Amino acid sequence: MNATALQLTDEQLRDLQDAFARLDAPDRSRLGGDVGLAVALQTTPRIQLHRHREERLNRREVPVHAPGSPESRIAKMNALSAEYTLNDREAPDLDAVAHAITDEADGTVRRQRAIALIHVLGRGWAKRYAEHESVTAAYAYRSWNSVDTVPGFWRWRLKEIPWLDSESGNPGFF
Numbered sequence: 576m577n578a579t580a581l582q583l584t585d586e587q588l589r590d591l592q593d594a595f596a597r598l599d600a601p602d603r604s605r606l607g608g609d610v611g612l613a614v615a616l617q618t619t620p621r622i623q624l625h626r627h628r629e630e631r632l633n634r635r636e637v638p639v640h641a642p643g644s645p646e647s648r649i650a651k652m653n654a655l656s657a658e659y660t661l662n663d664r665e666a667p668d669l670d671a672v673a674h675a676i677t678d679e680a681d682g683t684v685r686r687q688r689a690i691a692l693i694h695v696l697g698r699g700w701a702k703r704y705a706e707h708e709s710v711t712a713a714y715a716y717r718s719w720n721s722v723d724t725v726p727g728f729w730r731w732r733l734k735e736i737p738w739l740d741s742e743s744g745n746p747g748f749f
Contacts, residue, residue, distance in 0.1 A: 604715050619699025620668035622707055625728055629659075631715045637663040637728055645735040648728070655722045657712035664707045666729040673738040682744050 627642050628635035636659040639652040642671070644667075658685040672692055696704065712725045727732070 590661065612613055612619065619703050620666055620672065622664045622666045622669075622703055622729060624661050625665045629664075631659065632719060634661070634719070635715075636661050641728070642730065644728070646733045647735065648725070648731040651725055652712055655712050655725075656714060657722050657725075658714045659712075660725065660728060661711040661713055661721075663710045663728045665732070670732055670736070673736040674737040677736055681738065686740055692738070713738055 586730055611615065625637045625641065627637065638659055639649055640656065645743050652660075676688045679688060707727045708730060709724045710727045711721045712723050713719050713721045
């Protein structure tokens with residue numbers, strides 16, 4: 576899937592920076608300094624090799640039951656008889672931001688923050704996220720046996736966090 580990068584106007588960027596500056600200390604600490612800086616500087620949250628990879632057949636890959644693995648990922652992997660995802664990534668800063676948006680009680684602020692996150696993701700999609708959007712699900716028996724392509728771990732996590740509001744204004748899923 577190709578996504579067109581979205582650009583914030585100077586006014587939107589100032590609004591985003593002002594919104595970040597108005598966050599109380601617990602929200603700021605939950606987002607983490609580098610995330611807040613990324614948002615303020617109009618960059619994107621980092622994506623990294625998954626930290627819970629396991630050694631198998633001379634590779635380090637992400638097991639189906641890796642810590643934090645969403646139930647829908649586990650169910651899909653089990654349905655495919657896959658034990659691992661290959662070359663998978665996680666985005667802990669993105670998780671923190673999505674959870675902070677979900678925890679926001681003020682619906683207007685929550686929606687503004689969700690829109691800002693969509694802009695950040697859109698802006699960095701081609702450079703940072705697109706190549707890690709999907710990964711290979713596989714099992715290990717004498718060699719790596721690919722069974723299908725599935726969303727990357729970071730995407731499973733993002734779609735399981737109710738950070739986007741539904742049409743009725745209630746927190747929903749991506």
